[in-house]
Amino acid sequence: MVIVKRRELTLWEKLYLPSIVKGLSITFAKMFKPRVTRQYPEEGLPTTEVTRGQPRLVVNTDGNIACVSCGLCEAACPAYAITIDGQETDRFIEREPERFDIDMLRCILCGFCEEACPKHAIYMSDELELADYTRQGLVYDMERLKRPESEMRKRMDYVKRINDRW
Numbered sequence: 001m002v003i004v005k006r007r008e009l010t011l012w013e014k015l016y017l018p019s020i021v022k023g024l025s026i027t028f029a030k031m032f033k034p035r036v037t038r039q040y041p042e043e044g045l046p047t048t049e050v051t052r053g054q055p056r057l058v059v060n061t062d063g064n065i066a067c068v069s070c071g072l073c074e075a076a077c078p079a080y081a082i083t084i085d086g087q088e089t090d091r092f093i094e095r096e097p098e099r100f101d102i103d104m105l106r107c108i109l110c111g112f113c114e115e116a117c118p119k120h121a122i123y124m125s126d127e128l129e130l131a132d133y134t135r136q137g138l139v140y141d142m143e144r145l146k147r148p149e150s151e152m153r154k155r156m157d158y159v160k161r162i163n164d165r166w
């Protein structure tokens with residue numbers, strides 16, 4: 001059996017003053033150093049065209065949605081997050097979605113929908129924030145997913161550049 005003999009603390013040590021003084025000196029020293037933490041949400045996250053945020057639907061400059069309701073993104077989605085119902089149109093593209101929902105709680109931001117789309121109609125946006133009070137509120141319908149082409153242009157050009165490499 002080993003007996004460990006504890007050292008008697010001095011009065012100075014029993015007051016914990018050295019530890020308190022040391023701790024406060026570290027705190028004060030750090031106060032004047034540059035911040036390394038981001039002041040979120042006041043200070044937003046940096047985004048670029050490479051950012052793979054939530055998917056959004058492109059609205060062409062003529063005001064029509066680019067989607068032709070082919071269902072390829074729905075089939076490619078590994079999380080079964082996309083639900084599409086198509087309808088006929090009078091325009092030459094003939095079909096467009098009547099309903100296009102993405103369940104953002106299911107979406108894993110994989111980008112497969114973007115890759116699958118043959119019509120440049122769905123792209124990953126730079127929108128990263130997601131919050132609501134109900135689960136249903138996070139099922140985005142077509143109106144919440146639509147974005148003008150000008151807003152998606154940077155990402156569209158980036159994806160084209162990447163695809164052109166092959």
Ligand code: SF4
Binds near residue numbers: 080102
């Ligand atoms: S990013 Fe991935 S998980 Fe999200 S909707 Fe597109 S295919 Fe589905």
Ligand code: SF4
Binds near residue numbers: 066070073
């Ligand atoms: S793959 Fe493109 S065109 Fe087809 S349904 Fe999805 S978003 Fe629309």
